[in-house]
Amino acid sequence: MSVLSESFGAAAALVAQGDGALWRTVLLSLQVSGSACLIGAGFGIALGASLATYRFAGQRLLVLLVNTLLALPSVVVGLLVYLLLSRQGPLGALGILFTPTAMVVAQSVLVVPLIAALTRRLLLGSLAEGGDQLRSLGAGPGRTALLLLVHERFGLITVLLTAFGRAIAEVGAVMIVGGNIDGVTRVMTTTIALETSKGDLPLALALGFVLLGVVGAVNALIGLMQWRGTRTPAQAFG
């Protein structure tokens, strides 16, 4: 019990003192996961919107694949990206394994199916409501997708925040492709795993608090967006 309380105390002191190593780790985590979400959004939104509005051969199979990939373990993503980026891999010449770039790639791969599946679900709802009307106005699948993305922009932010929450909280992929190198590729989750194994509980706990705080802030934002999305603008802003 005393170890636990001492650890909490030390963790609180680290956070309060603004420990440099701790905040560098936090900053790298935010950079990696933020970049991964932006890149994943590009692919995921385009894929999800296409799956919602276009009709093509193999579409159902692709939807099934995307939905299956939602359950993809992050360590498997890490392993696949590791194989791609390792010296013997097809992208080994890039030389980015064990760099933050590799971590961004891995987390992007991780969040693309999530963003695609949620975007598709979001647009299907609006499409059921207004698809015929947009078609009647002359919209093809591409313009329908574009207009529905604009229409559902608040819901889309929720999707991206959900993906960010998934990325920043994962440990397996970044551990494998980043290597958890101190000062280079060490992020919050990998540091927590390492420091816990070393017995340095205060730092692990401090990072745990920050991670919880970040995820909590993300969840609060998701809640705000959902609340906003269910209200008219006048209601939302008084």
Add this chain to the structure above:
Amino acid sequence: MSSPPPLISLHRAAVRYGTTLALDGVDLTLQRGDRLALVGPNGSGKSTLLRLLHGLLPCDGERRVHPLQPEERLPTFAMLFQRPFLLNLPASWNVRVGLWLRGVPRAEHAERCATALQRVGLVRLAGRPARELSGGQQQRLALARAWALRPDVLFLDEPTASLDPGAKREVEALIAALAADGITLVMSTHNLGQAKRLASRVVCLDQGRMLADLAVDRFFDGASLPEAARLFVKGELEWAT
């Protein structure tokens, strides 16, 4: 005197939803200047026929769109739905989106949008989010969006069914004004009074089949109606009184 030129013709048109036959062997010709009301009980195929005429549904049989005379171009269509789908954007942007989708030159957007909003009495609400408007205002905005496209044929799918009596009167007056401008109208409605007020011709449907296709006065005098259509009209009017 020759009859007005045809705009859309259906020959033995049939529409299926899965195993359900929603429309069965319909022969119908829409002529320029028609104000055609499609009436019938729930599930009779009114909305399906409306969507088919518009071209939103595929069909068995034949659907032909004829060039306008003397313009020698295909007619343009617009449609007003029972519950309008408006984008989560300001009211005027919804009208502009319609113009953009139809390929109207950007230079014309502002003028056309302002004229359309003026026509439906929503100029002062142009900047308001469309989804913040009342049901009647939303339907008027949807009508402005359709009218801004300057369609040759306007399809109306139970346009006042979900409105309160005041909004219903407003929208109906706007539709009557559009009809007076010479736009060809096709509307599905449950409201026989509305059909009587707005239409020049009535088609009665039941279970996907056409029971009658008559000029409005002949339809409502009842003498030329088949028994099933007469029963429908009688039932509806008794209910309405």
